[in-house]
Amino acid sequence: MRKRQRRFIxxxxxxxxxxxxxxxxxxxxxxxxxxxxxxxxxxxxxAAVAERAEAxxxxxxxxxxxxxxxxxxxxxxxxxxxxxxxxxxxxxxxxSASLAPGDSAAVQKVGGGGxxxxxxxxxxxxxxxxxxxxxxxxxxxxxxxxxxxxAERNRVREKLFRMAGLQQDAEGNWLLNGEPLLPPExxx
Numbered sequence: 001m002r003k004r005q006r007r008f009i010x011x012x013x014x015x016x017x018x019x020x021x022x023x024x025x026x027x028x029x030x031x032x033x034x035x036x037x038x039x040x041x042x043x044x045x046x047a048a049v050a051e052r053a054e055a056x057x058x059x060x061x062x063x064x065x066x067x068x069x070x071x072x073x074x075x076x077x078x079x080x081x082x083x084x085x086x087x088x089x090x091x092x093x094x095x096s097a098s099l100a101p102g103d104s105a106a107v108q109k110v111g112g113g114g115x116x117x118x119x120x121x122x123x124x125x126x127x128x129x130x131x132x133x134x135x136x137x138x139x140x141x142x143x144x145x146x147x148x149x150x151a152e153r154n155r156v157r158e159k160l161f162r163m164a165g166l167q168q169d170a171e172g173n174w175l176l177n178g179e180p181l182l183p184p185e186x187x188x
Contacts, residue, residue, distance in 0.1 A: 072164040074127035077106030
């Protein structure tokens with residue numbers, strides 16, 4: 001592949017305008033539209049564009065997965081991970097070193113000191129809503145069969161939990177840090 005063709009591909013991914021990409025790559029402006037059209041149909045250029053597009057899509061999917069994971073860390077955060085009780089039963093903030101790697105993602109603000117510290121977590125309801133939209137939980141329905149609703153809830157729950165990297169034990173309970181995520185009466 002020639003140098004100008006490689007430049008065309010690079011510029012094409014700026015705005016997906018073949019004419020402008022041809023001009024920026026050094027082709028004559030008078031017939032840039034035709035040249036851009038021809039370049040996109042050349043086997044080597046078309047293959048390079050397809051390969052680059054696939055790489056871009058993989059990157060976007062990874063980024064989307066990271067965003068979903070951050071929402072899940074917020075949505076499934078548990079205040080008990082951030083607090084410890086002393087011998088007298090008084091609560092204090094846990095040491096940051098004792099937190100699991102994902103736990104800090106849910107923390108919005110930490111402040112205070114001298115025994116009067118506080119912690120504020122990100123908005124759990126917003127994160128849950130965003131995840132619900134992601135798994136199309138809120139789509140409108142004319143009629144809902146209760147049995148179908150329970151089955152769908154279980155499918156959505158399983159999908160979200162698996163996306164979060166949670167595991168199931170032999171009894172089917174979802175585990176977070178080796179402990180059941182939901183009380184037994186909520187499992188389903």
